[in-house]
Amino acid sequence: MKRLLEILGRYFHFFLFIILEVLALVMLVRYNFYHRTSYNYLANEIGGYVHSLTSEWQEYVYLKEVNLDLSVQNATLKNKLFEYKSKLDEVWEKVDQTDSTDFVFMKGKVVYNSVNTRHNYIILDVGIKDSIKPDMGVVAGNNVVGVVQSVTENYCRVLSLLNTDLRISAKIKKNNYYGSMYWDGNNPRQASLYDIPFHVELNKGDTIITSGYSSIFPEGLDIGTVSDFELKDGMFNKVNIDLFTDFKQLFHVEIVKNINKAEVKFLLDN
Amino acid sequence: MNKLIRYLIVFVLLCFIQVFLLNSIQINGYINPFLYVMFILVLPFEIGRLWLLVVGFLLGFTIDLFSGTPGMHTSASVFMAFLRPYILRYFSPREGYTANTLPTISYYGFRWFFYYSLILVSAHHIFLFTVEMFRLSDILSVITRASMSISFSMLLIVLSQYLFYKSKIKS
Numbered sequence: 261m262k263r264l265l266e267i268l269g270r271y272f273h274f275f276l277f278i279i280l281e282v283l284a285l286v287m288l289v290r291y292n293f294y295h296r297t298s299y300n301y302l303a304n305e306i307g308g309y310v311h312s313l314t315s316e317w318q319e320y321v322y323l324k325e326v327n328l329d330l331s332v333q334n335a336t337l338k339n340k341l342f343e344y345k346s347k348l349d350e351v352w353e354k355v356d357q358t359d360s361t362d363f364v365f366m367k368g369k370v371v372y373n374s375v376n377t378r379h380n381y382i383i384l385d386v387g388i389k390d391s392i393k394p395d396m397g398v399v400a401g402n403n404v405v406g407v408v409q410s411v412t413e414n415y416c417r418v419l420s421l422l423n424t425d426l427r428i429s430a431k432i433k434k435n436n437y438y439g440s441m442y443w444d445g446n447n448p449r450q451a452s453l454y455d456i457p458f459h460v461e462l463n464k465g466d467t468i469i470t471s472g473y474s475s476i477f478p479e480g481l482d483i484g485t486v487s488d489f490e491l492k493d494g495m496f497n498k499v500n501i502d503l504f505t506d507f508k509q510l511f512h513v514e515i516v517k518n519i520n521k522a523e524v525k526f527l528l529d530n
Numbered sequence: 531m532n533k534l535i536r537y538l539i540v541f542v543l544l545c546f547i548q549v550f551l552l553n554s555i556q557i558n559g560y561i562n563p564f565l566y567v568m569f570i571l572v573l574p575f576e577i578g579r580l581w582l583l584v585v586g587f588l589l590g591f592t593i594d595l596f597s598g599t600p601g602m603h604t605s606a607s608v609f610m611a612f613l614r615p616y617i618l619r620y621f622s623p624r625e626g627y628t629a630n631t632l633p634t635i636s637y638y639g640f641r642w643f644f645y646y647s648l649i650l651v652s653a654h655h656i657f658l659f660t661v662e663m664f665r666l667s668d669i670l671s672v673i674t675r676a677s678m679s680i681s682f683s684m685l686l687i688v689l690s691q692y693l694f695y696k697s698k699i700k701s
Contacts, residue, residue: 292600295664
């Protein structure tokens with residue numbers, strides 16, 4: 261005790277110095293607006309930093325609980341997913357019964373393609389093993405490309421739209437008048453639609469789509485737009501069409517499978 | 531007793547000069563000389579450390595009172611008062627300080643006084659400007675402002691030494 265007092269006495273001036281400085285700084289922070297705000301700012305910063313450290317630590321500590329919570333959530337969500345999945349299947353079955361989707365699309369890759377003859381073909385890398393059959397439609401996106409002609413084990417030959425042998429049932433989108441469309445063998449960007457009655461209103465730029473009557477293509481695939489038309493035989497218009505499909509740039513196409521084709525064919529044949 | 535009154539008068543005079551004259555001089559917005567610290571410089575050698583701190587506190591407090599900056603000059607003056615004994619010991623002549631002398635130019639010469647006061651004034655000013663800025667990021671600004679004010683304060687202190695204390699020695 262005596263020693264403590266001795267030390268206190270010897271260094272008393274130092275303690276007094278500290279006391280007076282603290283007093284001065286308290287006055288400084290308390291009565292000067294700038295220093296008060298600075299002090300508050302600093303205290304905030306330091307406090308925030310410390311809190312961020314402790315919160316990080318807390319996060320780590322509570323990791324187990326959070327994990328548990330998440331796994332419980334996961335389980336309930338999974339259960340719900342299965343619940344909805346079965347419900348969705350029910351809904352799908354109902355939809356299939358009422359409004360059957362006749363067409364299924366399969367992707368294929370172009371391995372050969374020609375545009376410069378009158379009888380152009382495309383060869384795709386899908387064949388019998390992919391259950392491709394003749395007379396299936398081929399499209400690129402929403403645009404008509406051609407029809408499968410013959411199939412081998414791994415490949416199929418597609419009659420390109422740019423083949424004078426191919427005829428497609430097409431119609432004018434705005435008024436549903438339909439006709440037969442085929443290529444005249446000249447311009448690979450143009451084809452013609454025949455058998456449109458002369459009274460049908462036509463304009464440049466009208467969209468031509470598939471009619472869906474041939475059971476090769478579903479209805480509403482894009483073919484092209486009207487570029488011009490002329491009267492032939494006094495009764496029917498020949499409509500020239502700018503094709504949407506650029507046959508020089510075909511890489512990936514889809515093959516259209518008609519599920520109910522056999523039924524349609526049966527009806528047609530009898 | 532006579533001495534005490536004389537110091538009191540010096541105290542009041544320095545505070546008066548500082549508050550009403552020097553505080554209104556702000557050359558370039560930067561340079562603000564603080565002559566009042568001279569009071570701590572010229573206190574007698576015999577004064578105790580505790581009293582020195584108290585005097586420093588009172589001096590700074592008085593200046594703060596009239597400058598509207600509570601705590602700022604107080605803390606700097608206390609710091610300077612705390613340092614003074616250490617600086618005096620460091621600059622003490624081989625035979626020690628003679629009795630009945632004062633730490634002024636008239637007794638210990640220009641060279642001694644200049645270094646002694648330069649260190650203390652610098653300590654005071656740097657402390658003061660740091661406290662004024664209140665953040666360490668503006669250290670460069672603190673140094674420029676402090677060094678400018680230090681040179682002007684030193685000029686005034688040395689000049690006043692010649693004005694007041696030189697004549698006293700002759701009389």
